[in-house]
Amino acid sequence: MKRKALVFTVLVFAGAMLGAALAAGELPAYPVKGQVVNELHLFDNPEAVIFSLDGRYLFVANTAVHGNAKKPFGFTEGAGSISKLEVGPRGDARIVDLHFIDHLTAPLGMAVLPVDTGLFTRGTIFAPVGSAPLSDAQGNPITDRKRLKTKIIAFNPDSGEIEGEINLSWGSYFARKSGGPVVLCNALAFDDEGNLYFTDTGFGADQFDPPIPYNGGTWKVPVSAIDDLALGKNPEQEPQFVPNPGWPDGVEVSPLTGNVWVNTVGGSSLDPSNGGIWELTAADFAAGKPVAPRFRDLGKLDGLDFSARGTQFETEIKFSPNFVIVVPPKGKPMELKLDPPVELSGPADVVVKGLEDGSLLLVVPELTALDPTPWNDDVTIIHLPAGFESAGR
Numbered sequence: 001m002k003r004k005a006l007v008f009t010v011l012v013f014a015g016a017m018l019g020a021a022l023a024a025g026e027l028p029a030y031p032v033k034g035q036v037v038n039e040l041h042l043f044d045n046p047e048a049v050i051f052s053l054d055g056r057y058l059f060v061a062n063t064a065v066h067g068n069a070k071k072p073f074g075f076t077e078g079a080g081s082i083s084k085l086e087v088g089p090r091g092d093a094r095i096v097d098l099h100f101i102d103h104l105t106a107p108l109g110m111a112v113l114p115v116d117t118g119l120f121t122r123g124t125i126f127a128p129v130g131s132a133p134l135s136d137a138q139g140n141p142i143t144d145r146k147r148l149k150t151k152i153i154a155f156n157p158d159s160g161e162i163e164g165e166i167n168l169s170w171g172s173y174f175a176r177k178s179g180g181p182v183v184l185c186n187a188l189a190f191d192d193e194g195n196l197y198f199t200d201t202g203f204g205a206d207q208f209d210p211p212i213p214y215n216g217g218t219w220k221v222p223v224s225a226i227d228d229l230a231l232g233k234n235p236e237q238e239p240q241f242v243p244n245p246g247w248p249d250g251v252e253v254s255p256l257t258g259n260v261w262v263n264t265v266g267g268s269s270l271d272p273s274n275g276g277i278w279e280l281t282a283a284d285f286a287a288g289k290p291v292a293p294r295f296r297d298l299g300k301l302d303g304l305d306f307s308a309r310g311t312q313f314e315t316e317i318k319f320s321p322n323f324v325i326v327v328p329p330k331g332k333p334m335e336l337k338l339d340p341p342v343e344l345s346g347p348a349d350v351v352v353k354g355l356e357d358g359s360l361l362l363v364v365p366e367l368t369a370l371d372p373t374p375w376n377d378d379v380t381i382i383h384l385p386a387g388f389e390s391a392g393r
Contacts, residue, residue, distance in 0.1 A: 027334055029337050034336050034383065035338075036380060037090055037091035037382065037383045038093060040380075040381070043062050043376075044375050044377060045062060045064055045065040045374070046060050046061060046062055046083075046365035046367065047062075047108050047348045047365055048348060048349035049350070049379065050112060052112065055353055057096065057157060058363060059110060059125060061082055061349075063075050064076045064080040064081070065367070066138070072133065072139075074141055074207075078104070079103075081103075081104060082100050083097065087361070091383060101160045101162070104129045105131075106132075106134070108349070113125070119164060119227040120164060124154050124156065124163065125155055126152050126154050126188050126190075126196070127152065128151070128198065129150075129151060130148070130149040130150040130168075130169065131184040131185050132148055132150075133203065134148065141207045142207070145170075145212065148169055150168040152198070154166075154230070165230065173229060173239070177238075182219075183201070183203070184200060184201040184202060184204055185198050185199070185200060186198075186200075186201045186248075186249045187304070187349055189252045191258055192253075192258070195220060197219065197253065199216075199218050201247045202270075214270070216243070216244055217241055217244045217248060218248055218262050220240045222237040240288060242285055245290070247270065248263070249264060249265050249301060249302050249303075250301065250304030255306055255308055260280040261278065261304060264301060265300045266298065267318060273297070274299075275299045276294075277293060277294050277301070277327070279291075295333055298325065300318035301315065301317075301325075302315045302349065303347065303348050303364075303365075304349075305349075307354060311327070311328055311329065312325075312326070312327035313326060313352055315344075321344060322347050328389070328393050330393070331392055344364060344366055345366045345378065347380075348364075348367045349365060359386045363380075363382075364380045366378040
């Protein structure tokens, strides 16, 4: 099936490749194909998807990239939104509200709170908004530092009401701790205890006048600190930070070990791994020092999620066609082939959901950047049969 051409990787993540580059088709194929069961052409540069705690509803973050291909990549200020859908066990979908939450800037990778914190109830969805690179409606880069308003919002999945927020920008705890604001809060994850993790990709820092120093890496926010930060207080238990070169993007917690996995958008002189995957332990966060990647030379990675059995799903956005990478718990990266062989266009922050029969639903948002026609971009739903994970072990 022919899909819209992807210009995102050319315009957004331009830079010299380091080391041996991964050629398209170099990864071995995963032994079982994914079946494409639904393609929804309804969204505006969707970058992230998440299921509600009960698995009934799917939320889609529309980043609203401007449509001017002659201008630099940027999220249009105030034009983003979050959609709400009801999704059945075989990928059938019904729109509940395409504009469930409106007037956001750059909503990106979301996560579901697994515990009560006091201020926020279990099942509340957290989403980063306000990140760079920023553009006005005409696609002109926003250079005023004061317009950077990165934060994490917490919204009620039933009503869409925003119940609180954590400031990541100027004057925030994070800016005071690191010497500068979070520039691009790209993805979120919770562990079972409710500790929150997020990546600062750092991309877009140089669009401001003067540029903001690069500070890419992964933050760990203890569950005990979430309410204090949302109330504007200094937390008693301080967040921790692991610096990471190479524009860290996806972040998720392994259900098997509780360790935190992060990937990077290779293709930058900042990234010696040329697209790597990192595993971070509690000791790594306590030490606050960079660690070596588990895998490298994978290209430009974006989304990351785990199945309940510990299989990783990553998205790759450099090579044409783009693809999904599958990493078994003790295995090596493999390419997921699709049936029919659709062309994914900028696959970003995926989510995987286990079904009662042992099969999986993999949902892939496709950030088709600089598409001049909003609200016809794609979310693809892929069914992975029972036994899929056993085949790769």
